[in-house]
Amino acid sequence: MPTLSRRAMLLGGLATSLALPRPAGAQAGRDAPAFPPSRIVSMDFGLAETLIEMGLPPIAIPNPGEWADWVVEPALPPGIANLGTDREPNLEVLAALKPDLIVSTPYLDGIKLLLERFAPTRTFSVYAPPVGSAYARSISATRALAADVGRRDAGEELIARAQATMEETRRQLATAGLAGRSLLVVNFLDTRHVRVYGKGSLFGDVMERTGLVNSWTKPSNYWGFSTVGIEELADSPASSLVYLEPISTDTLDRLAASPLWNSLPFVKAGRIHRLPPVLMFGMLPSAMRFARQIARVLVEASSNG
Structure with missing residues (x-):
C-alpha cells in the first residue's frame, strides 16, 4: 500500500x-x-x-x-x-x-x-x-x-464443519455453566483506545451462535467494530473483557500502571482474558478458530476458579 x-x-x-x-x-x-x-x-x-x-x-x-x-x-x-x-x-x-x-x-x-x-x-x-x-x-x-x-x-x-464447530462450542460452554456469559471483545490500538466488536462482526456472530452475549450494543461500522476510549467499556460493568493478540508488552505494562484502566469494573474483578490471534476480518475458518479459542480460554478460567 x-x-x-x-x-x-x-x-x-x-x-x-x-x-x-x-x-x-x-x-x-x-x-x-x-x-x-x-x-x-x-x-x-x-x-x-x-x-x-x-x-x-x-x-x-x-x-x-x-x-x-x-x-x-x-x-x-x-x-x-x-x-x-x-x-x-x-x-x-x-x-x-x-x-x-x-x-x-x-x-x-x-x-x-x-x-x-x-x-x-x-x-x-x-x-x-x-x-x-x-x-x-x-x-x-x-x-x-x-x-x-x-x-x-x-x-x-x-460450511457444515463451521456449523458443527458452533454447535459443539455451544454445548461445551453450556456444560461448563458459561451459557449467557457477557463479553466485550477488543483489540488494543494503544493504552487508551480499543477496537470493540459489535453486532454483525465475525466475533459477534460467533458469540451469538455459541450462546454467549456480546455486551457491546452500540452501533458498529460495516466492518463490525467501533473505535472507542477504554472508559466507554465501563458501560458494561458485569462483562468480562477478552482482548486479542497481537499486543505489545509495552502496552500491557502501561495499562498495568494506568489509574483509568485499573478503575474499570472487569479489571477490578479480574475478569480479563487474553486470546491468541484470530483474523477479525476473516471468513468461516476464522470463525471456527475464534469459537475454539474463546471456549478454551473461558472453560480454563472457569475451572481455575
Whole structure:
C-alpha cells in the first residue's frame, strides 16, 4: 500500500473487505477463468484461508510473513509467493506466476483493472456496506468462491464443519455453566483506545451462535467494530473483557500502571482474558478458530476458579 500497510489496516481501522456474491457466483472480470482454475492468487487473507480449507491453497498472497501474526490457522502452506503489499502488488512476480484466477475484495477495487491485466479477477464481499452479518455473508462468499474454483462439495463441507464447530462450542460452554456469559471483545490500538466488536462482526456472530452475549450494543461500522476510549467499556460493568493478540508488552505494562484502566469494573474483578490471534476480518475458518479459542480460554478460567 502507498500509505497503509496490511498491519496498519488491521490495527488502524480499514478492514479487508470480502463480497456479497451474485447468485451465480462472484462479480466477473473481463474474461472467464480457466475452469477449474488451479493457479489462484488471493489478494485477501480471508479468501486465502477459505481456499486453503477447501484444499486449493493460493499460489501467492500479499505479505505472507504477517500470516502468523493475524491468522495462525489454517497454517500457510510452504512455497506461497509474496506479492508485496495488497494495494501495490509486485507486478513482475504477478506476471511470472501466470495465474488462472485472482480473487479480491471491494477494498481493492481501485486496482481491479490492473489485476485484470494478469488474470480474470473475481470480487467477493463480506465486510462492505450495508451493515450485515459477517458470518452469513461468509457462507454466501464461500459458496460463490467454491463454485468459481470448481470445489462446490468442499465449500459445503467447510460450511457444515463451521456449523458443527458452533454447535459443539455451544454445548461445551453450556456444560461448563458459561451459557449467557457477557463479553466485550477488543483489540488494543494503544493504552487508551480499543477496537470493540459489535453486532454483525465475525466475533459477534460467533458469540451469538455459541450462546454467549456480546455486551457491546452500540452501533458498529460495516466492518463490525467501533473505535472507542477504554472508559466507554465501563458501560458494561458485569462483562468480562477478552482482548486479542497481537499486543505489545509495552502496552500491557502501561495499562498495568494506568489509574483509568485499573478503575474499570472487569479489571477490578479480574475478569480479563487474553486470546491468541484470530483474523477479525476473516471468513468461516476464522470463525471456527475464534469459537475454539474463546471456549478454551473461558472453560480454563472457569475451572481455575
